[in-house]
Amino acid sequence: DIQMTQSPSSLSASVGDRVTITCRASQGISNSLAWYQQKPGKAPKLLLYAAIKLESGVPSRFSGSGSGTDYTLTISSLQPEDFATYYCQQYYSTPNTFGQGTKLEIK
């Protein structure tokens, strides 16, 4: 299985801040990388796929980058509704696997 490692595990930030979350795969995944946002008691929501493509309806303050084994999710200006847990997922090979999550909290 491909292991996905996110950093940091938790992050405190303020409204308006720019934040970056990193995800590293244990082997190359050819940009087959998705990011999900999960709020307490809710299902995950797909934000980006193919490392850089924004899912329909997702605000443009979310962006993705990376290649090979290293990928990042950037939120350009945090909004109150962005405080949540974020997961990366590789869908390059089965079984698809998720990172352990990054909890984004209000400072």
Place this chain on the structure above:
Amino acid sequence: QVQLQESGPGLVKSSETLSLTCTVSGGSISNYYWSWIRQPPGKGLEWIGYIYYSGSTNYNPSLKSRVTISVDTSKNQFSLKLSSVTAADTAVYYCARSPIISRLLFDYWGQGTLVTVSS
């Protein structure tokens, strides 16, 4: 707008079989892959397996010996059976749809249902 809804017992006894159904509304189950994903309380996400509307399946090797996923296109439903459950199978179970571009990506999710395994 596609909607998914999980249903089934919220409490299962250890060593018995967990059974859940996902009902799809607002769209057809045809031509898509459908998955089950679970999340133990306070932990991360684990993909269990998927089924294509035609019935072909693929399971996570870590659970393969205990998992069966089936589909009923006439009811727009698909189901999960997980046998010989233990406390480690206590989790919120989600059903999800995969978009055309990848059978391992998930664009629509159910709200999730908590299944607790009791001894």
